[in-house]
Amino acid sequence: MVYPGQQPVGYADMAAELREQIRSGELRPGQRLPSERDLAETYGVSRLTASRAVAVLRNEGLIVSVRGYGYCVQTPPEVESVAAGSGDRVSTRPPTPEERAQYAVAAGYGVLVVTHADGLQDIYPGDRYEIVTEADSAHE
Amino acid sequence: MVYPGQQPVGYADMAAELREQIRSGELRPGQRLPSERDLAETYGVSRLTASRAVAVLRNEGLIVSVRGYGYCVQTPPEVESVAAGSGDRVSTRPPTPEERAQYAVAAGYGVLVVTHADGLQDIYPGDRYEIVTEADSAHE
DNA sequence: AGGTATTTGTTCGTATGTATA
């Protein structure tokens, strides 16, 4: 039973509030977040719960964490464009751990998979690339 | 082979082993996983650690969880194709919680964003859609 | 160079709630 008027604050609620603060610009890119310990005290929860809340935002790619330092709001990277020819198919999927390490895909982001007519595939990190459809298929 | 008790097994190691079992086909789509309690006992860790391990795979979209039932390997859905015209740009990003609920995007997957020349954007769930580049831009 | 404090990362044990079988 949930008591109306008083709010059971869970990690999901904490994540939602912090997410809104980032979306609204109250927390700006590069800005540091309070420590897990401070967040826990502010929201009246345990540190583990606060840790789970920020872990959600990290998995969404909104913030980054550095052990021994803390959390800060992710700064959106520059986007590179890659041309795709007529008939190419573009899809996305979560990266394998190997791909995440190889392409340094940001947390929460998938990879862009471009499948050509011959079946060959090109993989691009989804956080830094976009696919532009071109009339002529010029990919070497 | 599992070697319980030999070396410290963390949730990441557990997730890696289960991931490999899914990738190799040892665990097939639709197949049920052992319960968290059984996994914890098998690997010699606490239930919370086993829970975190399967949570990783769930976030990657490899398995799904049903409260009161358990975990089973995700069956890949049918993929629909959407045409994109010349000059359209295709990118991906993690879904907002609203988009995840609205489009029912599978865990771990992002959304496909098709930006047209006029700046308007179309959003597609990345787990069930692919973008096919066409010579003519015919989107209603 | 070294030492201490801070902060995140991980794990354990335990408890309660909720949904399914």
Place this chain on the structure above:
DNA sequence: GTATACATACGAACAAATACC
């Protein structure tokens, strides 16, 4: 109604990385 199983949460402890002095 009972048993099973996932979801959330707390406290405690230690490790690892960073920052500061």
